[in-house]
Amino acid sequence: MTLVIATATQTEMKAVLLGFNRRGRIGCKFPAVGGCCKTPVNNHECLLAVTGVGPVNAALSIGRILGECKGITGVLNLGVAGSFDLEQAPLGSLVTADSEIWPEYGLHTAEGIDPEGIKFPVWEYYGVGGQQTIWDTLPLEPEKAFRQLNLSTPGDLLEGASMTVSGVTGTEERARMLQKRYNPLTENMEGFSLALACLQAGIPFLELRTVSNLVGSRKPEHWKLDDALQALGRHARGLFV
Secondary structure (H helix, E strand, O other): OEEEEEEOOHHHHHHHHHHHHOOOOEOOEOOOEOOEEEEEEOOEEEEEEEOOOOHHHHHHHHHHHHHHOOOEEEEEEEEEEEEOOOOOOOOOOEEEEEEEEOOOOOEEEOOEEEOOOOOOOOEEEEEOOEEEEEOOEEEOOHHHHHHHOOOOOOOOEEEEEEEEOOOOOOOHHHHHHHHHHHOOOEEEOOHHHHHHHHHHHOOOEEEEEEEEEEOOOOOHHHEOHHHHHHHHHHHHHHHOO
8 A cells, every 4th residue: 555745846855855864865766757656654655756846747647646556545745835924824834735726727707717607617526415516626634634644743733725826926916816815825836636636536635835935925035945845854754753
C-alpha cells in the first residue's frame, strides 16, 4: 500500500527530502518533473511525485500515477502557498486545506464567474446524504485524512480554505476581490486537481503548505520563500514520527 507525496516543483520536493534526511535526495534517485520514484519513509511506503506547476500539470501527473500504480492509499500534497491575510496565516506558518476552491470554473459574466452558469458541474457523486455536486468548491476533511493516512498532526497547524488558480494573483485589487467573494485563506496552483482526483478514486487527500508570501503583493518584505521551504521540510519530517 503506497502513499503518494506530491509537490509541484523539484525545489519543494528537495525541501521535503532535506527535512527527511538532510541530504535532499533518496538514495541516488530524485523525481523529475512529471515523474515519480518509490521510497520508504519510516514505516510508510511512499511514491515521491513532482507534478509540475499548475492545475493542468497536477491533473495529468496524478491521473497517470493513479492509472499506472496499484495500491495507492492516498495523496499527501506538500508545498508552499500565498496567504490572503498575514495576521491569520503569517509567513512561514503551516496551513492545511479544509476545502479547495477553483474560482476560474463556470460562466464569465459582468458580475464575475457564475460556477453553475454553464450547467455542467465539475463532478457528481454519491456521498453521505445522497448525491453530491461539485461546482467550484470541494470540501475536504483533513482531520479524517490524518487518521486514514496514519500521519502525525502538527501542533501549530492552521486550517482554512485553499484556492487553486492557473495564474498567481499579482495585484492587491484582485486579491481583495477573491478574498471578498470566496474568503480563502491561501492560494496555490495544484490542490483542486489533486483533491478531485482523490475524490474520484475514493482515496484520502491531505494538503499541507507553508506560507511563502502575501497574495497580491510583489513587495520583497512580503516574500519569504526560503524560510517557507525550510519550514516545509521541518513539518514534513514531523508528519512521519
